[in-house]
Amino acid sequence: MMDFKSSPHNPDEDYDQVPIDFSFVLASSVHDMKNSLGMLLNTLSAMVEASPPKDAQQAKFFSTLEYEAARINGELVQLLSLYKMDEKTLSVVIDEHHLVDVIDEQVARNDALLKSRNIRIEVDCDPDLAWYFDAELLGGVLNNLLVNCARYSRERLLIVVREENGFLSISVADDGQGYPESMLMGASNQAGVSFQSGNTRLGLLFARKVLSLHKSRRGQGYMTIENGGPLGGGVLTLHLP
Structure with a gap:
């Protein structure tokens, strides 16, 4: 009678064989960053409304923060849209x-x-x-x-x-x-x-x-x-x- 011995199964070995779709991982990360940045923009807007700038220097500081956050948020949205275009999953509603x-x-x-x-x-x-x-x-x-x-x-x-x-x-x-x-x-x-x-x-x-x-x-x-x-x-x- 033959004795079959099985080695313990290591789940990590399965994951090692799965190829990583880097574009998908990147798109998912960009989506999360976009959501976080959107919350940051809303918080910044509420903060400025609740506590208006006291002088021109402070107003310029808030303006720079808002501009850079809005610019980055826009670029993240564009990245996601371009990814969907490339994957042919973007819905175009004319x-x-x-x-x-x-x-x-x-x-x-x-x-x-x-x-x-x-x-x-x-x-x-x-x-x-x-x-x-x-x-x-x-x-x-x-x-x-x-x-x-x-x-x-x-x-x-x-x-x-x-x-x-x-x-x-x-x-x-x-x-x-x-x-x-x-x-x-x-x-x-x-x-x-x-x-x-x-x-x-x-x-x-x-x-x-x-x-x-x-x-x-x-x-x-x-x-x-x-x-x-x-x-x-x-x-x-x-x-x-």
Whole structure:
């Protein structure tokens, strides 16, 4: 009679054989960080409301905290969205929306940030103008633009919405120093670019991806970047078919 002896089962041996999907792990971590950062932003906003800054220096300190937290939160959301695009699990819901509603929502979302930096924002949009697009994704692009422009503007931002040649154009102009030459060149050839030295290229990549998801018989969405414009700074325009 043969004696079969089994060795103790070690569960760790099973886990050692399972390949790690690093992109999934990263996406899960980013999701948790985004939620934590969202709570931090809400707490910061409540704190500033309960205890307003006592002087200009303190106001600038709170403004910097809010700007950086909002910027990082936006980039985390964009990372998750790009991951879902790559996995083809992102839901794109194209429906008719009034442009002024979507823009007003993003302006209100950044009201505290804009006020803390003494930036006045103007919106030139026909209240009856409606278009077909994913309001959540386009709103994310606009939010990212406002957060970034809040850093580089001196005191004014202008959003102009027009229907031109069968496309909807949404221009965000500022009165800052304008976009760097490398960014102007990158926008035309779809190369990776950044808003300024030190910033990631994620915002523009996200914007281009979102615009490319909007297609019709006229073509697909795209964006243009230039300097000058109505306020003498930079102008970034989103074009939707």
